[in-house]
Amino acid sequence: MKGIFSVLVENKDGVLSGVSGLFARRGFNIDTLAVGETDNHEISSMTIVSTGDQRTIDQIEKQLNKNIDVIKVRRLSEAKSVCLEMMLVKVAYNASNRSSLIELCQITGAKIMKVAPKFLLLEYHGEPESVEDFIQLLRSYGIQEIQRTGTIAMEKV
16 A cells, blocks of 8 residues: 655754654655755655555554654545656667657657767656656666656645
């Protein structure tokens, strides 16, 4: 089971360490973690995705709520939320596959950020599953490097 948590925290030193330490002490896994300032510079928003059974996901929510630096914890439903991830990927190309790689970018909506003699640097964003699908499509070209943001999420309602 996947747990998606939207957590508002105080924007101060050590908060990220405290939250990640909570996961480490309890033996919970963090699948993805994205953190950024909100419109209020004193508050940051964390999106944490974790997997486990129902008991584990419930325990994560309880432990987050106990943290003194946590202002609010919301557990998001995948069905009622928009979940996005961004990725930069460096993909090798040669004369024979360059045009098919560019066509793939046009079809999927990936942006070519840099053209170099032996690789293209691409930006892609979408639902986490579509990011995974795009990675699979690129494997045959030769992925040289990937950087991913992790999931960010917001309720639709």
